[in-house]
Amino acid sequence: MARPSDTKIRIQATARELFLEQGVQNTSLKQISDRLGITKPALYYHFSSREELVRSILQPVVAELEAFVAGREPGEGRRLLEDYFDLIWHYREEIAMVLHAPTVLVELDLVDRMWLWRKELTTLLLGPAPSDAARIRATVAFGGMSDCVVEHADLPRDVVKAAAVDAALAALGPLGRTDP
Incomplete structure (x- = not known):
């Protein structure tokens, strides 16, 4: 390449x-x-074009998210959340960019892919047939972690990671306490 x-x-x-x-x-x-x-x-x-420039900035995020989801095994709980946090922390500026201009997701045809990644992450975390309540908790867990990397980017990474992963596990309820 x-x-x-x-x-x-x-x-x-x-x-x-x-x-x-x-x-x-x-x-x-x-x-x-x-x-x-x-x-x-x-x-x-x-x-x-600006679109091509934005796409070039977001392409590494897209590639790493796809590789992240594809390379995981189900049932990794805490480890999955910790590794996901590390990935999104690395790309916090790009995530902030998208959060401030969500139309970029539409323009770059990333909306469906984004929802697919979230669904795949939820399946990895909860298995293939989670209850509605479990899926909602996973949405809060993943979405909350994504918000934390943007909103608290000025704090030390380890401080944000510890609190965000613990909060994600708490949001998952008993499901989040199955890993050591």
Whole structure:
């Protein structure tokens, strides 16, 4: 696989900063090129549109989430939640970007994939036929952890992880206490 150029990486980093500062929809390619001190055509050489640029920033998140779900065994409870936390903490800026501009999920056709990942994570955690109450608790567990990595990104990772995983396990109720 070809390695991205330094310019491409710089464009993505600058775009990520601007997207977090002012939102995806409020950031133009001109603003990105101005901040970088490059011409707009130079930016277009690497990314033909804002959508393509956003997709390139989110692609590693998508790939890692898919690999994460595919590489897990059912019944890993606490370990699954801890590893999931580590993954989403690593991508907290990208998650914040999407939370501030949820239309990005629609534009990049990620809504269905996102729900599928959540369903697969729930199945890994609870098995193939969980009760409605268990599925609701899993939604609170995974959703709460995702919110924590964004809302508390200014705190030390280990502090947030311990509290978020414990809260997720508490939300799961007796199901969350089956692992050592």
